[in-house]
Amino acid sequence: xxxxxxxxxxxxxxxxxxxxxxxxxxxxxxxxxxxxxxxxxxxxxxxxxxxxxxxxxxxxxxxxxxxxxxxxxxxxxxxxxxxxxxxxxxxxxxxxxxxxxxxxxxxxxxxxxxxxxxxxxxxxxxxxxxxxxxxxxxxxxxxxxxxxxxxxxxxxxxxxxxxxxxxxxxxxxxxxxxxxxxxxxxxxxxxxxxxxxxxxxxxxxxxxxxxxxxxxxxxxxxxxxxxxxxxxxxxxxxxxxxxxxxxxxxxxxxxxxxxxxxxxxxxxxxxxxx
Amino acid sequence: xxxxxxxxxxxxxxxxxxxxxxxxxxxxxxxxxxxxxxxxxxxxxxxxxxxxxxxxxxxxxxxxxxxxxxxxxxxxxxxxxxxxxxxxxxxxxxxxxxxxxxxxxxxxxxxxxxxxxxxxx
Ligand SMILES: Nc1nc2c(ncn2[C@@H]2O[C@H](COP(=O)(O)OP(=O)(O)OP(=O)(O)O)[C@@H](O)[C@H]2O)c(=O)[nH]1
Ligand SMILES: [Mg+2]
Ligand SMILES: [Zn+2]
Ligand SMILES: [Zn+2]
Numbered sequence: 001x002x003x004x005x006x007x008x009x010x011x012x013x014x015x016x017x018x019x020x021x022x023x024x025x026x027x028x029x030x031x032x033x034x035x036x037x038x039x040x041x042x043x044x045x046x047x048x049x050x051x052x053x054x055x056x057x058x059x060x061x062x063x064x065x066x067x068x069x070x071x072x073x074x075x076x077x078x079x080x081x082x083x084x085x086x087x088x089x090x091x092x093x094x095x096x097x098x099x100x101x102x103x104x105x106x107x108x109x110x111x112x113x114x115x116x117x118x119x120x121x122x123x124x125x126x127x128x129x130x131x132x133x134x135x136x137x138x139x140x141x142x143x144x145x146x147x148x149x150x151x152x153x154x155x156x157x158x159x160x161x162x163x164x165x166x167x168x169x170x171x172x173x174x175x176x177x178x179x180x181x182x183x184x185x186x187x188x189x190x191x192x193x194x195x196x197x198x199x200x201x202x203x204x205x206x207x208x209x210x211x212x213x214x215x216x217x218x219x220x221x222x223x224x225x226x227x228x229x230x231x232x233x234x235x236x237x238x239x240x241x242x243x244x245x246x247x248x249x250x251x252x253x254x255x256x257x258x259x260x261x262x263x264x265x266x267x268x269x270x271x272x273x274x
Numbered sequence: 275x276x277x278x279x280x281x282x283x284x285x286x287x288x289x290x291x292x293x294x295x296x297x298x299x300x301x302x303x304x305x306x307x308x309x310x311x312x313x314x315x316x317x318x319x320x321x322x323x324x325x326x327x328x329x330x331x332x333x334x335x336x337x338x339x340x341x342x343x344x345x346x347x348x349x350x351x352x353x354x355x356x357x358x359x360x361x362x363x364x365x366x367x368x369x370x371x372x373x374x375x376x377x378x379x380x381x382x383x384x385x386x387x388x389x390x391x392x393x394x395x
Pocket of ligand 4: 348
């Protein structure tokens with residue numbers, strides 16, 4: 001989003017600028033100034049800056065989102081074990097408190113920066129910017145950003161990532177995409193985690209979770225897997241390999257990518273400034 | 275909740291407008307919030323007095339217009355109403371749709387009182 005090219009103008013508000021111009025008198029005699037600016041435009045600017053950093057250094061940045069305890073860090077640990085010799089991996093960890101997750105990742109032998117957000121229930125682009133300058137981006141192929149465990153707030157803040165991966169663990173129930181549409185709609189990939197527990201639970205239907213995801217007008221693939229048993233992790237690794245290859249191809253063409261679900265305005269933006 | 279962070283970003287924008295327009299006081303602020311913006315209007319209302327306290331906008335009314343969800347179908351071209359967890363085409367049922375409106379998180383306008391300039395205009 002930006003505020004100079006008109007990409008904030010949607011069908012819902014276009015008439016405001018076409019009809020009355022920017023200034024108008026109100027009934028009480030005070031002056032009404034039309035602004036039409038995205039409330040998070042400052043965050044979005046910083047996110048675009050982060051994305052430039054990533055692209056300039058050939059980094060693929062992936063934002064992992066889920067509720068607390070869905071298995072984000074466990075998936076990272078398993079992925080690092082399997083892919084450490086193939087890709088240079090680093091992690092930015094977002095948590096309200098503690099260095100625990102960064103310590104778990106470092107124990108796997110890859111760099112990790114912990115961001116403790118204190119009271120903020122999400123990462124924002126400024127926090128990630130501080131984190132990325134603590135990493136040597138030239139030595140990184142994939143940067144995972146593990147967001148604060150929360151199914152609501154992280155979805156509103158662009159961090160500069162290229163792709164969003166949303167995790168849903170089987171113990172949370174298969175209706176979560178219907179209950180938290182904003183975050184699941186933002187997913188480029190939905191991972192159904194802890195599938196080793198499917199047998200024990202008995203009432204989580206992956207097909208039902210996918211059905212709810214499709215109702216969000218999402219064509220994102222859904223992958224069931226288990227970091228514990230290793231089941232289907234290969235499919236996740238293949239997805240990652242493909243994403244790394246696509247990022248390299250985009251950089252060679254001088255292009256970038258944002259997570260697939262974009263507001264109308266942002267698509268317009270991409271057209272006007274190729 | 276992230277509504278306080280959103281409200282602080284709003285306050286920064288309102289303050290910038292007030293300075294640019296040489297306003298003495300901000301009397302009202304109007305937002306457009308879509309059903310899929312990820313922001314709860316009531317939580318914004320609750321956060322607004324905290325975010326605006328001690329500023330030119332202290333005491334200003336916060337008006338929130340909600341924007342309905344509309345989708346355009348990539349299969350049949352139809353434009354229909356939708357709900358946050360049902361964004362499929364209302365005409366043909368296809369899930370290949372794009373959002374026309376409903377993601378807005380927008381500062382629409384700011385009502386303000388200007389400093390007297392002395393001009394008799
Ligand atoms: N059975 C099973 N348990 C798992 C799996 N993955 C993670 N867990 C367990 O789930 C709990 C939470 O896992 P984490 O990886 O810490 O989850 P997280 O999403 O990183 O948690 P936060 O960062 O606190 O939001 C731990 O006890 C893990 O051992 C899995 O595939 N199967
Ligand atoms: Mg974790
Ligand atoms: Zn920088
Ligand atoms: Zn249709």
